[in-house]
Amino acid sequence: MSPVTTPQIPVVVLAGFLGSGKTTVLNHLLRRNGGNRIGVIVNDFGSIEIDAMTVAGQVGSSVSLGNGCLCCAVDATELDDYLELLTRPAARIDIIVIEASGLAEPQELMRMLLASDNPRIVYGGLVEVVDAAEFDATRSRHPEIDRHLAIADLVVLNKTDRVGQTGLDRVRGTLGELSGAAPVIPVVHGRVGHEVLFDPAARPEREEKARQLSFEDLYADDDECEGDHAGHLHAAYESVGFTAQEPMHPRRLMDFLDSRPEGLYRIKGFVDFGEADLRNRYAVHAVGRFLRFYPEPWPRGTERLTQLVLIGSGVDADKLREALDECRTAGPQDAPDEHSMWGVLRFVQAEQAEEVDR
Secondary structure, three states, X not given: OOOOOOOOEEEEEEXXXXXXXXXXXXXXXXXXXXXOOEEEEEOOOOOOOOOOOOOOOOOOEEEEOOOOOEEEEOOHHHHXXXXXXXXXXXXXXXXXXXXXXXXXXXXXXXHHHHOOOOOOEEEEXXXXXXXXXXXXXXXXXXXXXXXXXXXXOEEEEXXXXXXXXXXXXXXXXXXXXXXXXXXXXXXXXXXOOHHHOOOOOOOOOOOOOXXXXXXXXXXXXXXXXXXXXXXXXXXXXXXXXXXXXXOEOHHHHHHHHHOXXXXXXXXXXXXXXXXXXOOEEEEEEEEOOEEEEEEEEOOOOOOOOEEEXXXXXXXXXXXXXXXXXXXXXXXXXXXXXXXXXXXXHOOEOHHHHHHHHO
């Protein structure tokens, strides 16, 4: 298989009904972006907190945000055009977030992204934001929320400070019935850690000796001043590392991924499937129940290892590692057969899967 030469930018759909706090989530990601340049697609600029500038934006406009991100106000008919703009190499965008309100139904946006012929994007999952305090009222006004939750990859349960434990348990129980295997992240003030959705930027810090404070630095200081009210929720996310020298058995790893436990929000890393595909290692990216594998040739001189990082809340690290240990192959007698990769290839883009089969 030849390497993929075009870097692909994840496109995350952020949905939620009026008052759920999805714009607060978006603004928080823009403030705490892990050094990433985020491309944002919205209907208007009014709800986006644009630092160090005043913008009177209209649909069909783009503005550069103070932290290096780029915001575009569009309507649904212009979506492809602005995806093309945001994915140009000169824009240096790392991730794109589409705020769904007013653009289209989340399911329609998913279809548009999955059907896009733009080779520089890859669908990154649907995140549905829910107001814990107004959940029942929202379902009454907008019964279609049940349909949205059924297809969500990750649910952000916002404003959990406004309900007691009994009410919170009840809402989470209902969400579990509606959203199935999608993990639910309880948050306050829309504070979702960027590490749940994407990695810190790989580009080096600016080389000047005295680096200017970024907006992210300034907001970090603000959070520290706010004490327990903010800032420390990221500590609730746990990171579990796993490394294996033995190749992983494709079927058993897929069984693990299909039944990953509640509270496990994200998985990233590289998998060695050994005899099942000696040419390639498989980058894996999972956000909630969204899962994608990216086969790529083993870099020359790289040790053939499986290396994974699992990010979640309230997870049992030892049990996760034990479950992954059981996915290792146990010698020649445990070698995967010719059909064992079928489950994996279901989560590989079609053109890459065809290359693997050759």
